[in-house]
Amino acid sequence: MTPAALKATKGEETRAQILAAAVEQASARGFESLTIGSLAERTGLSKSGLFAHFGSKLDLQVAALDEAARQFTEQVFLPALKAPRGLKRLRALFENWITWPQRARLPGGCPIDAATREYDHHPGPMRDAVIDRQRLLDRELSKTVQLAIDTGELAPGTDPAEVAFSILGVVLVFYRSELSLGTAEATRRARTAFDRLLQQYTPR
């Protein structure tokens, strides 16, 4: 009926709701916690009814990871593209990144962070998907850094991958410290670390 969702059949809508719940749960308790039963209860479906939307539990997990990545792209990466290329865009990306879990109502923190740790050393489709995402992220982050070099805001000769590596470090320690330091304090520290990091690479 609604013009924006012309092709959304009933089934697709239900599937989307399931995946939304799945991402939320994965954020809090990890992708391994995505059991058919618990998700069925959460969404008000029967186990078999929910199961029918995916061929297997593994497919469900992969779909949930894809959905999480989609949300990340949509809410973190794409909005940053509105900022002018260079440092401003890099800063916007960083800000979107560390505020994403709160904005997206993912109380358990970044689900992709969770997935990475869960499947890093666990061969299978989930690990493959996780590594792909990680490499993609690295590449996009490096590109964003490169643009800041091109604009002259970062020193020429700067290794974009090196900067991307360190930025990811700041994001990870932010996520980790949020609980022990509190969000406000962790945010403050993360911004300071980010600023000092960039300052290192700015031309004098």
Next chain:
Amino acid sequence: MTPAALKATKGEETRAQILAAAVEQASARGFESLTIGSLAERTGLSKSGLFAHFGSKLDLQVAALDEAARQFTEQVFLPALKAPRGLKRLRALFENWITWPQRARLPGGCPIDAATREYDHHPGPMRDAVIDRQRLLDRELSKTVQLAIDTGELAPGTDPAEVAFSILGVVLVFYRSELSLGTAEATRRARTAFDRLLQQYTPR
């Protein structure tokens, strides 16, 4: 019999073996994967025989976390104390830290890293233990940084907690990048990031 383990009864020995296996498994698949059955098979005990060593699964998990922390202290922190206080000790600590999983034959990476992500947002004894460990680590790391300020190797007025925060970030991104970049490349990048970080705070 052995003079070093005078008071080690049979049961304590078995318990130690169980915990060693548990830490190894937790490193690879997380503490939530520590099931009675799988550990019993791993150690050649029966389910009930293994279970008798701990009152519950939760106790087993907590004991495994304690054991992992003990190993970390023993193999990462204490050896660094042999280095003279200041930058040398800080560097030794960092080096021990990022090489620990390999040296300790923990193919799944740092088990405490795993535990932190698993229980960050999951109230209960495991989370309490994890947060305690994290705060303890922060404190010890900050102290080590402070010593490098005292020796004049880092600039006076440096905030030790700020430096500790960033160092932890480098360690985390190292762990994460090990798989996608390979250990050699990740180690190289981590060392570079660590050096540049310290350089920021060295008196000119």
Next chain:
DNA sequence: GACAGGCACGAACGGTCGTACTATTATGCG
């Protein structure tokens, strides 16, 4: 009004989970 498809349901399966209980074996001390 008959029919077809998409969707969800309930019941049941073999399996593993954590955890009680009881029984059996191993150990270490006098």
Next chain:
DNA sequence: CGCATAATAGTACGACCGTTCGTGCCTGTC
């Protein structure tokens, strides 16, 4: 040695796991 006790095995339980299967409700089409 003999015996108390510690250590392990055996068995059974209810709960939940992922999955399969048969069934019925809706909705839209001829």
